[in-house]
Amino acid sequence: MKSRSFLLPLTLTACAVAALTSHAEIRKWTSKAGTSLEAEMTGVDVAARTISLKKTDGSVITIPIDALTDADRDFAAAEWKKMQSAPAGAPAAPASAPAAAPKAATKGALPAPTGAPAPPRPALTITPVKGFKVPAAADYLRGVQKTRPRLIHAAAGWEYLKGQASSNPVAGKMLENLKAGGEKVLEAPELTRIFGEMRSTVTPGSKALFRMATLGALNFVDGDPRWKERGVRELIAITDPTVFTNWYVDEPEVLADFLIAASLGYDYFRDGLNEQQATAVRTYMVEKGIGALAAHLEGEPMPESARGRAPGTSASKAPAKGAAKKADGPEQPDVEHMAGAAALILAAICLADEEPSAAKTAVDAAAKMFGAGMQMFAPAGIWPEGMEAGETVLDYAIMVMQTLKANSGSDFGFSLLEGIPQAGLARVHLVGPTNQLFNYGDTNSTALSRAWVSTWLAGAHGNMGTKALTAGTAPGADTAHLNLAGHFMYFNPHAAGDGTPDSLDYTSPGALVAAHRTGWDKDALYIAVKGGDNSFVHNQLDLGAFVLDAGGTRWGIELGEESDRAPGFTSTDRNKRYELYVEGTAGQNTLWMEGNQEFDAKAAVVMAHSTPALAMSVIDLGKAYSKPAKDALRGVMITRGDKPQVLVQDEIGVKNNTHVVWTMHTRAEVSADGKKAVLTDKGRTLHATLLSPAQASFSVGEPPEPTNEQMKKLTGIRVLKVDLGTTKGDHTIAVAFALDEAPAEAPVKPIAEWAPKR
Incomplete structure (x- = not known):
């Protein structure tokens, strides 16, 4: 490589x-x-x-x-x-x-x-995607240690953390809080099956993952025998077919969490199991975990044994829910694929010596998918489905990378693969001064929730600008995912100190997202804008969408998600879903040209420039509007100094008579008068000036009322619009924003002339 x-x-x-x-x-x-x-x-x-x-x-x-x-x-x-x-x-x-x-x-x-x-x-020596050799399936099993523990940390890693807890006050207090959380687990009953759809991230599987990670960390670092005793009981409970008929085989992420939890439990507490118990646990992991996830990734029918069917019941001939059809060929991995691939790799490393055939099955199903997914963070650390989805993928991927290092000392170069080191930087810059995430994509989240991902990234690549890690608080028994255990397991000097960002800007040609700000204080002016890839089935049609912060308020907002379970929605026909306002183009802070953007369109930054006085990014939206327009560019520029302002400028060439509308959604009160608009919220005002086109003006509207049970009611939302009506030909829509006073007006300059000539 x-x-x-x-x-x-x-x-x-x-x-x-x-x-x-x-x-x-x-x-x-x-x-x-x-x-x-x-x-x-x-x-x-x-x-x-x-x-x-x-x-x-x-x-x-x-x-x-x-x-x-x-x-x-x-x-x-x-x-x-x-x-x-x-x-x-x-x-x-x-x-x-x-x-x-x-x-x-x-x-x-x-x-x-x-x-x-x-x-x-x-x-750091970053490996470009074009020069990266994806590991083969067999590579994952070659360096597996013969001793336990081997998942996330080997014995030396746990000894290091024990030393940190003794010498570092934050790590020591964190261990105290983890022990307090462990006591809560001891007081709670073992997990049991909950029936119904798993619609949140707090599921029996994510709870099991938290419990196994917490009990394992305490077992190795604290040493109280109660942690192992409870870990054995919890492991036996989640692999008991009379309690869990299966691990929610139609919910791939839940299934993945259970398999990871069982893998951690088996690895950490193997010496607490007798042979009969160990055999029963392994059998359940192989049938209900490895078999089911392999079917998901390979597009095969779900095995009868994975569902826990009664003898004589026939298995479904349809591919597993969410799986790629083999006839479609290799597809882009999504969050569920990456969760499943990571779980299979961890299970394979856990069982490599005792279940070699199952381990081979697991890595054969996972290796190609995992390798392809890791390359999708390039070039700038952004997962195509959005920041929340990317954080989830990183959480699973980090467990794999850390485990590979613990076993052979090498993670095959994944941690230095183009896009992975940059992910820490993206996590800093895509949170605005209001402390809200640029939450584009199909999500309602306004913040990143798996902070231990930043802890690991800081240790791997240095602290890109996150605040020093704190000891946190004692987690409850029903906590989900790694949580405080993740911070402790990944504790390192870089995360323990305050990081300072190098720049006010996050942008580069080829990137999917760009962000610019005037400062790092809470009142700073901030704009983030996205390109992206509409071909992901869970993505919204939002190429060109932006958010805008100023004076401690988020003025330009994302509307979140509606539902990917809309009537008629399938992975091959998304028309029904994109009739929903929030999912389609009309519900985004972008251009609407008489319908939705193209389902397979991609867009990226094509020009980026930054100086102390100003910064800019330009995204080519031509493919998003390829039917109504011959070309489309969106540029954003932020001017710093005593009177900062933001400019959003669109240049479009409309082919035929087409209705064109520029939109920005906001929670603020909005008044519009010709080319001026004033947004008011929490005692502050944001002024907008329409610089172009000359014949256009601002208007204010509201989102549509729900027309079916899938659409949510958007109460308190206004839409600032520039409606060009039905038009054709070349147009420039330029809107400037400034806090508390109208932005300075200046002649509109073509985007091609924004950056100085070199």
Whole structure:
């Protein structure tokens, strides 16, 4: 696998890379087994106790520190000290972006750390997607340890965390809170089956995952025998066919959570099971977990054994719900696919020695899907289905990457694959000054909910700008997913300190999303805009949509989700779903051209520019409107300084007579008078000025009333509109926004002239 240094646009720092790599040297490294190689040290994973070595051919490998000779371990420790003391550098943009990101723009633009700063970010050698070799199925099983534990952490990893809990006050307090949460689990009954559809993220499967992770961490770090005793009981309960006939085989994420929970439980508490119990647990995992998830990923009928049917009952001949049909060929993985693939890989590593055939079945079904999905974060750390979906995928993927490192010292380069290091940066920039997420996509969430993902990303790539990790509070017995256990298991010095963002802007050519702000204070002006990929069946038709923050208020909002269970909705015919206002183009802050955007359209940033005075991004929406328009561009520009403002400008070439409407949804009160509009909310006012076209004016409307049970009533929502009526030809729609006073008016400049010529 070839690797190259990759300058992340407006993200990771070029100067820091140079400073660190200048201290490294190509030298001979020798293992305790006597093998050697020529390489330079490029990084350290403290929690996993591994180092990254760049060989003379440019490839990067990761090896356990404990596998080295004492002399090489001492040398690695000295190099790590140099890395930690190296100064952070200034951000740089690639050749495709005209200028470097600003270190500061206006007063208070970049936040000063409120506590101890995080260590300087390490040097990273990013592997571009085009140069990445996806691991084969068999690769996942080659390095599996013969001893337990082996999932997420091996024994050395748990010892490291035990040391952190003793020496670091935050880690120590976190362990106290985790123990308090563990006590609540001890007081609660074991999980039992709940009937009905699993419509939220808090399910029996996600609860089981939390319990197994919590009890396992406490077992290895605290050592009280009660944790193991309860862990064994919980494991037996969730694999008891009289309690759980199956693991909700028609709900792939719930099923995946159960299989991961059982895998953790079996790995962590195997020595607490007798052989009869161990055999029963493995049998259930293989039949109800591996068999069912493999059917989902491969588009096969659900096995009778996975459903727990009575003897003689025939299995369905239809593919498993949510599965890809084989005739369709390889498809883009979605959240459910990635959850299933991760669960299968973890189960395979758990059972590799005792159930080798089932382990092979699991990785054969998962490897290709997992590898394809990991590449979809490129180039800028954004999952195509949205930030909430991307966070879910990362949560599952991190468990796999951490487990691979714990076993062989290498995660096959996934953690340095283009898009994965940038994901931490996206999590910083796509949360606005109002502390609300740019929640595009089919979601009602306004915040990221799996903060332990940021904890791991900081440890893997350095802290991109998140606040220092706190000890949290004691979780309850019905908590879902890793939660506090995740923070503790991934605890690292980078997450324990305050990070400082390098730039006010997040943008680069090819990216799916761009974000710009005037500062990091709560009153800052902020705009985020998206391209994306409409071909994902769960995505909304929202290419070009934006959100807008100013003065502590989110003025331009996302409407959330309605339902992907609309009457007639299937993965091959989405027409019914996109009749729903919130799911179709009409319910987005974008252009509506007499109907929905194209179902298979894609859009990305085609131009990005940033200086201390202003920043801009341009998205090509031509494919979204390919039928009514010959071309379509959306540009956003933010002007910093004493009188900051935002400009949203659209340039469209309409082919034939078509009704065109520009829209922005808001919770504010809105009054419109010709080319001026005033939005009022919480005592603040946002002024909008329509700069172009000359004959157009603002109007104010409301979302439509629900016409069926699937549509939600949008109470308190107004729609600011620029309605061009039925028109054709070339048009420029330019709307400027400023807080508390009307934005300065200036001649409208074509988007092609926005960035200075080089």
